[in-house]
Amino acid sequence: MKKIVSYILFALILISTNMVSAQSVVTINGGKMIDNRTLVPLRSIFEELGATVIWNQNTKTISATKDTTNISLKLGTKTAVINGQAVSIDVPAQIRSGTTLVPLRFISEALGANVKWDNKTLTATIEQNDKTILVKV
Structure with missing residues (x-):
């Protein structure tokens, strides 16, 4: 019985280790502060x-497409379109x-990602599923 419990514990540790290592972290430079808003490289x-x-x-x-989400932005305008619905953005x-x-928050949330801002390091963290993107300003 002890052997079976040991094998199960070992298997759980392996599974949890693999799950943690599946997280992908990418750092992108080139964010800018404009009109008190964080703007990031779209592509x-x-x-x-x-x-x-x-x-x-x-x-x-x-234009950007992911799964069933379609996004359209025109340079210089404060309106974007998500799945046919007009949405206002703070900075064009x-x-x-x-x-x-x-705008960081718009681009990330339009694709269902979570966004956090660290004012001390001027870094935005975008998280979606198994992906973390750090954007340096």
């Missing part, structure tokens, strides 16, 4: 969260140094 975040991103140069529109999507930046 980097969306792709890390598993979305497909398309840029339309003619209309200056970014914009290009800085060749990178499209969008």
Whole structure:
């Protein structure tokens, strides 16, 4: 009986160790503080969260799709569209140094991720399932 309990405990430890190591952590630099809001590189975040991103140069529109979620943002506007519904954002999507930046909380929550901000280190943490993305400002 002791042997069976020992095997079960050993198996549980192996399983829990594998679950912890399955967590993926990625660090992305390039976040900016603009108008007291944190803006982050759209493509980097969306792709890390598993979305497909398309840029339309003619209309200056970014489209992203993940599973059944469709998001559209037009540069310079404070309105985004999520699954056909217009949503207001505090700061418009914009290009800085060749990178499209969008509001951190909007981009993350639009794809169902959780967001935390650490003012001391100027780092945003985006968590979704087994993925953690650290965005440095």
